[in-house]
Amino acid sequence: MESHNPGIEFDESYVNNVNLNLTAIKKRAAEFATRRTVKKDYQVAWLLRAVTCIDLTTLAGDDTPSNVQKLCFKAANPIRADLLKQIGFNPKELTCGAVCVYPSRVADAYGTLSSFKMNDKIPVAAVATGFPSGQYHLETRLKEIKLAVADGASEIDIVINRTAALQGDWKLLFDELKQMKESCGKAHMKAILAVGELGSLENVYKASMVAMMAGSDFIKTSTGKEGVNATLVNALVMVRALRDYYYATGYKVGFKPAGGIRTAKDACVWLSLMKEELDEEWTTNKFFRLGASALLGDIERQVYHYVTGRYAAANELP
Amino acid sequence: MSALNPSVSNIKKVFDHLSYEPVLDSDSALKSWIELHNNGTFGPFINGQYQNKDLPTFQIKNPFNQNLLAKFSNCDKTVINEAIESCVQSAQTWSKTPQTERERIVYNMARNVQKHLNILVSCESISSGRTSREVKDLDVTQVIKTLYYYAGSSSLLAEGYTPVGTVGIFGYFDSSLLSLVNKLAPALVTGNSVLIVPHKLTPLSAVMLMDICTQSGLPNGVVNLITSDNDEIYNLICSDPRINCVCFDGKTSTAQNILTTVSPKTRTLFSLEGKTSMVIYDSADLDSAVETIVDGSLYSNGQHRYSLNKLFIQENIYQKVLKRLETRFSKLNSGNHMDKCNDIGQLINQNDIENFKQALSIQTNEFGAQNKQFTNSITPPTIIENVTLNSQVNLNEINGPYLMVIPFRTVKESVELVNNSRYGSGVCLYSQNISLVMEVSYLVNVGTVWVNSIPLERGVQTRKQSGDYCISGLRCLKMFIKNKWDDFEVEKRDRDEVLRGVKSFGSLSPTSALPLPTNLSEEKTYKNYIGGKQQRPDTQSSRLISLPNGEPYCLVPDSSRKDIRNAVESAHSAFNSWWKRSNFNKSQILYYFGENLRSRSKQFVDKLRLFGQSQEEAEKELNLCLNVINYYAGLCDKNIGKLNDTTEYGYLMEISEPLGVIAIVCGNYENGFSLFNFVQFLVGAISHGNSVIIIPDEKNPVACFDLYEVFDTSDMPGGVVNIVTGNKHHLTKYLTEHQQVASVWYLYDQNKDYQLGKNEQDALQFVKYTSSFSLKKTWFIPSISQLSSNGLNREFLNEISVNSTQCKYVHLPMGIIFAN
Missing domain, CATH: 3.40.605.10 (Aldehyde Dehydrogenase; Chain A, domain 1)
Structure with missing residues (x-):
């Protein structure tokens, strides 16, 4: 995959004079659910679009080859085929955006996807660089990236150095990210800002800008392990940073909220946020991913309800 | 499995290009409520009953499709007299009803509004042309809060006060329900009887409010309602000495007219024109400011007294803001106001639509302004640049979703720009700099300052030619309490007498020093100071x-x-x-x-x-x-x-x-x-x-x-x-x-x-x-x-x-x- 953001030289003016008003941002964030809404067939269409944007994720200490294998099967067949057929979709054409695993499980995931020839359709994303805390030596953090890429990962979800961010050392952060980007090679770099640990919305904005200047293909809200993860409030700050960077450079960078996105309704609101604050291209999986695990199940239940007119029992959607 | 749904072919299309479809709020409950009231014809509400008086009627229509919604009586002098008499009678017992009981009834009203929230929202929205989202989020929610606030106001009042008596409340079409309740609640709780006169364009929610009053146990006659599409009604009611207090929302010119009509004894409370301006400083969160502009300028489709119509931008961020603003405005949807996905509905007043178009064209043709318009609404949101400050759009209050954009250099200049207006309702300030915001708040001559937030009809005080009404708190309650120094008697005068008196008043009497006095015991020269x-x-x-x-x-x-x-x-x-x-x-x-x-x-x-x-x-x-x-x-x-x-x-x-x-x-x-x-x-x-x-x-x-x-x-x-x-x-x-x-x-x-x-x-x-x-x-x-x-x-x-x-x-x- 070609990177869509080559990055630019470090420019301090991007992190100076940042003014953000939390109250006003909260208010706008709350409006995405009320100002626009989709129902019935429109809702189903939006939900299926959301499915294609899901980075289906398992990031647990007890991950093994078998549950990673199941994850890959689900990513390739996210919605029951009979339901999709009834609404005119070819089940083979609807897959999740990626699977997302720990570096040591990349080989399992890549192997599984290869076994049913989906390895070129569904990318394997690996978290890396000392996920989730990032409190490791730069040398090993960079090494992790290279090993994951070697195992078949084509997207690397790196975590940024929060210490540098909190100390306002944006140049250091930039330099580290530059090296990470280099280590990624052809793989896409998705920079996890861990917004819940950045202390202020201004820092969220500044970290977004620095990550983009350093060439990130996506900026991602959180690891899912912080106290505060993907909320519409911090998302709005990041999305507006995407827009500012695009105005300034002409490069579009993708956005990936992760952590706490569970309901089908949420998925529509997130898509609406991208469409309203940015544009339609920014709602495709080239520029938008949802880091989630439970979300897919809820979307499938909604599709079931649309097709059959009844709510599904738990055992009908394995 | 069920049969193929006919709309499935659409799914693939929407999947490829995420689009919206209209999501209309249901109005069926509202329609049956209207039907139940004498097949959609509302008579005056006097002494707890809708009167069936065989009066001529006027119609109100859904401003989106011009479908007939309901008919209302054109009340004449006799009916108005009857309604005022009912107020006067009921005021005698209501003022003696214990405050706790009055508060309980206002509390019931709050409860009942909550219980019937949906129908009330669709009632207010469908008849006013405002989006149902806005009516629900901003107005009806605030109606509930207002009722609860005054339901518990006894702690604010000293015991043994006397209510003003009979209060006439005139509604306005920009937020008809909320503006009525803002006065009704404090008036009732302080023991006044009330005559409600909804605006001729939006009387529907006022009638529903009557139903809520009845349901909440308000005694008959404490609230009466009359309707008319004749503007003479203001004079008829305001000049009546039995009305002790007039609350009027609307045009400054109408209020001026009322002041020339009322007895000197009548208390007047005005909430008038004077749209809000906004100042964006270079220390502002620009994207949030732009959102506030959207909310503020489209508030009540730009026809609210407080909607935003003027934007002062510090020169060094002027282009940045304008670019964001235009991008944001290009995302707006217009159309049926009952559609949940629309940001802007319809202006209710046909005159306003004409004035809007005319003012904008004068602005461009005669003053060389540049207009940019968005959406395909007949009154599209419009951004006007190169505004001449003494042009019609700036001097007169035009209703509609437009925004005049004016650059400034320094903070001092921004204060002068804000103060240079005969109106004094409110200003929005956008800046993250607390020292700046506090000083400008202090210096601007307006009633309300909204720091990094949106002008709404709550916590508002107006001044200068925007009136003197205060929405909130003790100050508001006091307006409905008699002042013991207020008591004087004046005889009722007809219009001609008043005009004659005014004309001849104060003409100079002959100087009393003639003939020249002699022997003054004090020779000191007194002069004016x-x-x-x-x-x-x-x-x-x-x-x-x-x-x-x-x-x-x-x-x-x-x-x-x-x-x-x-x-x-x-x-x-x-x-x-x-x-x-x-x-x-x-x-x-x-x-x-x-x-x-x-x-x-x-x-x-x-x-x-x-x-x-x-x-x-x-x-x-x-x-x-x-x-x-x-x-x-x-x-x-x-x-x-x-x-x-x-x-x-x-x-x-x-x-x-x-x-x-x-x-x-x-x-x-x-x-x-x-x-x-x-x-x-x-x-x-x-x-x-x-x-x-x-x-x-x-x-x-x-x-x-x-x-x-x-x-x-x-x-x-x-x-x-x-x-x-x-x-x-x-x-x-x-x-x-x-x-x-x-x-x-x-x-x-x-x-x-x-x-x-x-x-x-x-x-x-x-x-x-x-x-x-x-x-x-x-x-x-x-x-x-x-x-x-x-x-x-x-x-x-x-x-x-x-x-x-x-x-x-x-x-x-x-x-x-x-x-x-």
């Missing part, structure tokens, strides 16, 4: 002041129009520096004034004795003067404002501010106390930061004149106090006619049995009528001394404070912490 200097009157005429025994005593200026003009100019220029002085400094000057007066006690006591008081009386009066000076000197740094509750996370500051230039016309004190009364009103007004032109007792101004010397030795800045003597009515005429005067306090003289003579009735009528031109405040006070048995009357002094100040609300949301 203007701008800190003694000045001869422009008329070059004098009037004779005689002692009580008829002996000629001295000559004082017989002043006229130009002296008043000079005095007002001097007061106006002194005002700005006077109110900005620290309160401590003001109090120091007043204490010093008291000190210097005390040291001249003998001189003043002697002067008072000369005019007929005993030594004891004169000493008592002087002592009262000294006490009242100390009282207000001490109050200077205490009566500065408070915090109010707000549902926002943050503060709602209520700042007490002076009015500006106050004109005080003293009465005649035959039994003494003319010096004390002069001093208490004067010092009360200036202690709150006002500057004053005061006309002393026309028969006994001498002791007051002697105060110059005391001012001069007390560091009192020139122009804060201006003293002009002459004919009471003649000077009143020119004071009231001066647009710069913010308030006129008129002390009326009564005869022995406390009745007002015809002359004084003329004066009150004139002042009320003439106040309409600049919407100045008026305060009519009986000229008997307000004292308690042990001296100063605290309650009355407090009333002077209330009349010396206006409040400014500053909405100050806070928040920075969102995570660790």
Whole structure:
């Protein structure tokens, strides 16, 4: 995959004079659910679009080859085929955006996807660089990236150095990210800002800008392990940073909220946020991913309800 | 499995290009409710019943598709009379109903609005052309909060107050339900009966409100409602002396008309035009500012009194903001207001649509402005650049979703731009710089400041030609309580009599110094005191002041129009520096004034004795003067404002501010106390930061004149106090006619049995009528001394404070912490 953001030289003016008003941002964030809404067939269409944007994720200490294998099967067949057929979709054409695993499980995931020839359709994303805390030596953090890429990962979800961010050392952060980007090679770099640990919305904005200047293909809200993860409030700050960077450079960078996105309704609101604050291209999986695990199940239940007119029992959607 | 759904073919299309479809709110419940009411024909609601009177009707339509919604009666004089009579009757029992019971009923109303929220939203939305989302999120939610607030207001009120009586509430189409409830709730809870007159374009939600009143157990007749599409109804109701208080929301010109119609006794509360402006500084969160512009300029489709229509942008971020603004506006949806995905609905008033189009085309064609329009609405959101400040769009209030964009350079310039308006409702300030925001909040001459937030119909105070209504808190409740100094009787006059009286009022009486008196016992030259200097009157005429025994005593200026003009100019220029002085400094000057007066006690006591008081009386009066000076000197740094509750996370500051230039016309004190009364009103007004032109007792101004010397030795800045003597009515005429005067306090003289003579009735009528031109405040006070048995009357002094100040609300949301 070609990177869509080559990055630019470090420019301090991007992190100076940042003014953000939390109250006003909260208010706008709350409006995405009320100002626009989709129902019935429109809702189903939006939900299926959301499915294609899901980075289906398992990031647990007890991950093994078998549950990673199941994850890959689900990513390739996210919605029951009979339901999709009834609404005119070819089940083979609807897959999740990626699977997302720990570096040591990349080989399992890549192997599984290869076994049913989906390895070129569904990318394997690996978290890396000392996920989730990032409190490791730069040398090993960079090494992790290279090993994951070697195992078949084509997207690397790196975590940024929060210490540098909190100390306002944006140049250091930039330099580290530059090296990470280099280590990624052809793989896409998705920079996890861990917004819940950045202390202020201004820092969220500044970290977004620095990550983009350093060439990130996506900026991602959180690891899912912080106290505060993907909320519409911090998302709005990041999305507006995407827009500012695009105005300034002409490069579009993708956005990936992760952590706490569970309901089908949420998925529509997130898509609406991208469409309203940015544009339609920014709602495709080239520029938008949802880091989630439970979300897919809820979307499938909604599709079931649309097709059959009844709510599904738990055992009908394995 | 079920059969293939016909809409599935659409799914693939939407999947490829994420699009929206109309999601319409259901109006079926509303339709059956309308049907239930006499097949959609609403008569007047009098004494708890809809009257079926066979009156002519007018229609209201859904502004989106022009479908007929309902018909309403065109009430005539007889019906209006019946409704007012019902109010008057029910007020007698309702005012005696215990406050707890009244509060319980208002509480029930809040509960019932919550229970019927959906139908109320669709009722208000469908008939007003406003999006249902906005009506629900902003209006009906606020209706509920308002009702709950006043349902628990007894703690704010002292026991034993008297309600004003019968209150007429006129609604407006920009937020018909909320604007009615904002007055209805405080009026009811304080024991008034109410006559509701919804705007002819949006009467539907008002009728539903009647159903909610009935359901909540409000006794019959406490609220009555009449409808009419004839604008004469304002005159018919307002000129009726049985209506004790008129609450009017709407156009400033209508309010001015009302002021020329009402009896001087009728209290008026106005919430008028004066759209909000917004200032964006380079320290602002620009994207959030842009969102506020969207919400503010589209509030009630841009037809609300407080919607945003003017945007001042600091020059160094002008292009940045404009680019964001245009991008954001290009995302707006317009169309059916019942569609949840639409941001803008329809203007309800056909005239407004025409005016909107016309004003914009004049702006472009004649003034060379540039318009950018968005959406395919017939009144599309419009951004106007290169605005000429004296063009029609800026000077007149046009309804519709437009935004004039004007750059500025410095903070000081932004304050001037905001203040350069005859209206004074509100301003939004966008900046993250707290010092900047606080100082600008202090300097802008508007009633409400919205810091980093959106103008809405809550926590609002207006001033200047935007009216004087206060939405929130104790100030609002007090508007519906009778003031014990309000009680005077005036005879009802018809329109012609009023006009004749106004026309002939105050024409100069022949100067009373002729024939030239001889043997004056005081040869000192008394002059007017203007701008800190003694000045001869422009008329070059004098009037004779005689002692009580008829002996000629001295000559004082017989002043006229130009002296008043000079005095007002001097007061106006002194005002700005006077109110900005620290309160401590003001109090120091007043204490010093008291000190210097005390040291001249003998001189003043002697002067008072000369005019007929005993030594004891004169000493008592002087002592009262000294006490009242100390009282207000001490109050200077205490009566500065408070915090109010707000549902926002943050503060709602209520700042007490002076009015500006106050004109005080003293009465005649035959039994003494003319010096004390002069001093208490004067010092009360200036202690709150006002500057004053005061006309002393026309028969006994001498002791007051002697105060110059005391001012001069007390560091009192020139122009804060201006003293002009002459004919009471003649000077009143020119004071009231001066647009710069913010308030006129008129002390009326009564005869022995406390009745007002015809002359004084003329004066009150004139002042009320003439106040309409600049919407100045008026305060009519009986000229008997307000004292308690042990001296100063605290309650009355407090009333002077209330009349010396206006409040400014500053909405100050806070928040920075969102995570660790």
